[in-house]
Amino acid sequence: MEDLDVLYRQYQEGKIERSSLERSIFSLLCTYPARFRLAHMSQEDRLDLVSELFPYVRRAIEQYKEVGSSFSAYLYSWIQWGVKGYHRTEKKGKTMEELYWKLTCETEPMVAEPVALEEETGDPPQGDTSGTGFQGKRLNKQHILFLVLKCYRYISDDFARRIAQRLGMKEEALFSLIEKVKKVRERHDIWIDTLTERKQRYTLRILLLKRELAHPDLSEHKRKIIEERLAKLEQRLKAVTRRCQSLRTSASNNEVAQVLGIPKGTVDSGCYLLKWQWKRFHE
DNA sequence: CATGGAACTAATCGCTCGGT
DNA sequence: ACCGAGCGATTAGTTCCATG
Structure with missing residues (x-):
């Protein structure tokens, strides 16, 4: 050793x-x-x-x-x-594959939902040219950049490349900014991953206990113990699920401002304006 | 002994608007 | 368009305690 x-x-x-x-x-x-x-x-x-x-x-x-x-x-x-x-x-005669298979079939998806803002970066209207957006109106490229950085978790390399092209930026510059946000958000991301992992673990344990309960030769005493454990675990799963849902998976305006070296107010109003334009576009 | 929940407080958040 | 400030809402951090 x-x-x-x-x-x-x-x-x-x-x-x-x-x-x-x-x-x-x-x-x-x-x-x-x-x-x-x-x-x-x-x-x-x-x-x-x-x-x-x-x-x-x-x-x-x-x-x-x-x-x-x-x-x-x-x-x-x-x-x-x-x-x-x-x-x-x-x-108990189970293989992990079987359990994970069951888990993925029987439980809700465990990936975090994309933040609402992310939709706004979605498919722009057809025929759109770089720098124009909703109803052909010009969109401030810097505001789009705010949004991209906020949604850093959901931007693939390929997507980032296309965004950089639209924004007229160098790919490396955008990648570097995204990396900076990731660095700033490192602790949050670890925490998000920890909670997600915890959620999966609880789900798995609940599944195991439920199987155990279904066993025909179970003594009354043992059944009681299992039921108690199950109730506790289900409560914990509920709590951790609630926490997962309330986690902020996007970078805050302040974090984006920090990375770009600009005042937070600029990011605030930029994002606000984008949302307003998005709302108008849908009316 | 590490982990994780509950309850609490402090800090931070985004929205909004007005001034420049 | 940019920026900062006020505000209520929300989240992060801390501490204590129970559990396995």
Whole structure:
């Protein structure tokens, strides 16, 4: 296991990427299963398990603080946690594929809805030329840029290229601005991802408990315990869903202003004007 | 021991309008 | 067109506590 500590040090010193460290860990898991008490499992089950351990490995890497135990010892306990969870679900004869399939079929889509503003960047009227917009009226290119930066999460590279062309900007300049917004919004985005992941986890656990409840040989005592857990989880899912819905997935006017180095008021009124034009266009 | 919820407060948000 | 300020609404951050 000492080679793991060497790898972790290299990662800390910036010599290797996190993805590379993760790959090495998975490679170790597959090559030396006995080290992680996985030797008794079939190759197929082990592969199943290894793919499920991903979040545990990632979190172990993120959360490890060098206070006492070595990284390898820390990772080992995280992985044992994952193994424990896997055995619980595996006993019930489910594969992750089956669960995820069910999950995607039975639950609401988990991707965040695009913000309302994003629609405004959508298909402009036919025959529109660069710089003109609703009903052929000239649109302020800078205002469009505000909107694009606000909706940075939903702008693909290809879309950004086309926007840059329309706005008469250099592609690199627009990409650089979008990157800046992403940097400013980094913490928010991590939080959004965390909540989304949490939501998925709860949904999965609820599904497992419901299956367990459906089992015919369930004792009354056990049923009660499961029902209690289920109620709690459902409440949590509700709460986290509510939080996800209220999260701001677009950059704020202030953040856009910060990136462009202009006053917030300019962004405020620019966006306001665009919305007003959009409303007028639909009347 | 880390995680996550509840409740609270402080900070920030977008909308709007008037002055330049 | 740009900019700033006022305002009510909304969100982020903090703390404490329960849970697994």
